Amino acid sequence: MSKTSLDKSKIKFLLLEGIHPSASEVLRSAGYTQIETSPKALPPEELKAKIADVHFLGIRSASQLTADVFEQASRLVAVGCFCIGTNQVDLNAAREKGVAVFNAPYSNTRSVAELVLAEAILLLRGVPEKNALAHRGGWLKSAAGSYEIRGKTLGIVGYGSIGTQLSVLAEALGMQVAFFDVVTKLPLGNARQVHSLHELLAQSDIVSLHVPETAATQWMIGAAEVAAMKPGAILINASRGTVVEIEPLAEALKQKKLLGAAIDVFPVEPRSNKDEFQSPLRGLDNVILTPHIGGSTMEAQANIGLEVAEKLVKYSDNGTSTSSVNFPEVALPAHPGKHRLLHIHRNVPGVLSAINRIFSDNHINIASQYLQTNEKIGYVVTDIDAASSDLALEKLAQVEGTLRSRVLF
Numbered sequence: 001m002s003k004t005s006l007d008k009s010k011i012k013f014l015l016l017e018g019i020h021p022s023a024s025e026v027l028r029s030a031g032y033t034q035i036e037t038s039p040k041a042l043p044p045e046e047l048k049a050k051i052a053d054v055h056f057l058g059i060r061s062a063s064q065l066t067a068d069v070f071e072q073a074s075r076l077v078a079v080g081c082f083c084i085g086t087n088q089v090d091l092n093a094a095r096e097k098g099v100a101v102f103n104a105p106y107s108n109t110r111s112v113a114e115l116v117l118a119e120a121i122l123l124l125r126g127v128p129e130k131n132a133l134a135h136r137g138g139w140l141k142s143a144a145g146s147y148e149i150r151g152k153t154l155g156i157v158g159y160g161s162i163g164t165q166l167s168v169l170a171e172a173l174g175m176q177v178a179f180f181d182v183v184t185k186l187p188l189g190n191a192r193q194v195h196s197l198h199e200l201l202a203q204s205d206i207v208s209l210h211v212p213e214t215a216a217t218q219w220m221i222g223a224a225e226v227a228a229m230k231p232g233a234i235l236i237n238a239s240r241g242t243v244v245e246i247e248p249l250a251e252a253l254k255q256k257k258l259l260g261a262a263i264d265v266f267p268v269e270p271r272s273n274k275d276e277f278q279s280p281l282r283g284l285d286n287v288i289l290t291p292h293i294g295g296s297t298m299e300a301q302a303n304i305g306l307e308v309a310e311k312l313v314k315y316s317d318n319g320t321s322t323s324s325v326n327f328p329e330v331a332l333p334a335h336p337g338k339h340r341l342l343h344i345h346r347n348v349p350g351v352l353s354a355i356n357r358i359f360s361d362n363h364i365n366i367a368s369q370y371l372q373t374n375e376k377i378g379y380v381v382t383d384i385d386a387a388s389s390d391l392a393l394e395k396l397a398q399v400e401g402t403l404r405s406r407v408l409f
């Protein structure tokens with residue numbers, strides 16, 4: 001349980017992993033001055049030491065925000081994931097601390113879709129091998145094993161924001177698109193949904209993975225799935241490294257059962273550009289290996305910087321939690337002349353009445369009040385006169401079930 005009343009000049013932002021400067025610009029123009037940045041993710045012990053002092057943390061996909069880390073985060077108000085995936089954050093631990101988590105669900109989707117299509121074209125033409133050979137002084141002018149992308153079947157696993165964009169772009173190039181998703185989805189264009197992963201694998205010339213990291217997607221592509229793919233097919237993974245078992249994939253590529261693969265994400269990824277990348281796929285010329293850069297374009301990163309920083313500013317300035325991934329969503333108007341009390345609590349019966357009893361017992365007039373809950377937590381926002389806010393905040397923090405409370409003025 002914690003009580004926080006913050007003044008802008010004291011609010012500390014820590015932005016890790018080379019988050020685009022557009023984020024710092026948004027924060028500065030909103031009046032925040034304490035912004036520390038780092039080009040890399042921090043090792044667990046360093047992160048734990050640092051987070052104790054931070055109110056807002058910005059990360060990308062490499063920082064691991066475990067329950068242990070949240071244990072130390074006594075001042076943390078919100079986390080901004082300047083990316084799509086939030087699997088690197090223990091969302092339950094964040095919720096238990098009353099910490100809202102935000103992300104950028106759309107800004108880098110086009111970048112991933114473009115990279116995947118480019119890789120599909122290069123692999124179908126055997127460019128990675130021909131390129132590697134030419135760098136060693138070889139010359140392999142041959143049409144053998146080279147194909148056009150037109151007319152080929154692209155099998156998309158996970159028909160969400162990225163999968164659907166890829167589907168549209170692939171059809172524009174004359175591909176047939178099939179997809180598998182656990183949810184029934186409206187197919188775009190002439191795409192077709194199939195009913196099982198193995199059905200998809202059996203009919204696709206190129207399989208591209210676009211699922212989130214969850215218990216159900218872990219090692220979703222193993223030896224049996226690689227075996228179920230068409231001989232001479234291509235596998236592309238720009239989703240998460242835990243979705244594909246690398247050993248059976250490497251074996252199928254060595255045996256030429258698969259024509260090639262493009263892998264952007266790995267079970268273990270180096271923490272910074274200075275660390276060594278290790279993988280059984282190293283040295284296979286029919287594999288495009290990229291260092292988790294599916295979403296790394298200037299356009300995507302600049303937009304993500306703006307999008308997530310704006311969400312953090314709104315949450316900090318007026319309590320708006322719209323599009324949070326772990327919090328009840330409340331879109332709040334301005335509160336001129338009033339103090340705004342934000343109260344985050346476990347969603348158990350009686351909390352709202354306990355809160356409102358504080359106001360009535362102490363003769364505090366409520367100017368406006370908003371409540372939103374999800375299955376685990378409730379978020380109550382109450383605007384009152386400035387004169388009563390210290391007393392109200394102190395009493396709110398004592399309500400049974402309180403996770404966090406703060407005041408905005």
Ligand SMILES: NC(=O)C1=CN([C@@H]2O[C@H](COP(=O)(O)OP(=O)(O)OC[C@H]3O[C@@H](n4cnc5c(N)ncnc54)[C@H](O)[C@@H]3O)[C@@H](O)[C@H]2O)C=CC1
Nearest residue numbers: 084085158159160161162181182210212216238239294295
């Ligand atoms: N390589 C990179 O730099 C990037 C990687 N990503 C990864 O791509 C993932 C997908 O991104 P979006 O398309 O924006 O996500 P999304 O949430 O819009 O779509 C994911 C789709 O996968 C489906 N799905 C979930 N579990 C499934 C399962 N077990 N089997 C089949 N389908 C399942 C969902 O129903 C949904 O339609 C992200 O979660 C992230 O991990 C995202 C951006 C950049």
Ligand SMILES: O=C(O)C(=O)COP(=O)(O)O
Nearest residue numbers: 060061062083084085295
């Ligand atoms: O958006 C995502 O989920 C990604 O995987 C991109 O991660 P990154 O910001 O490049 O570390």
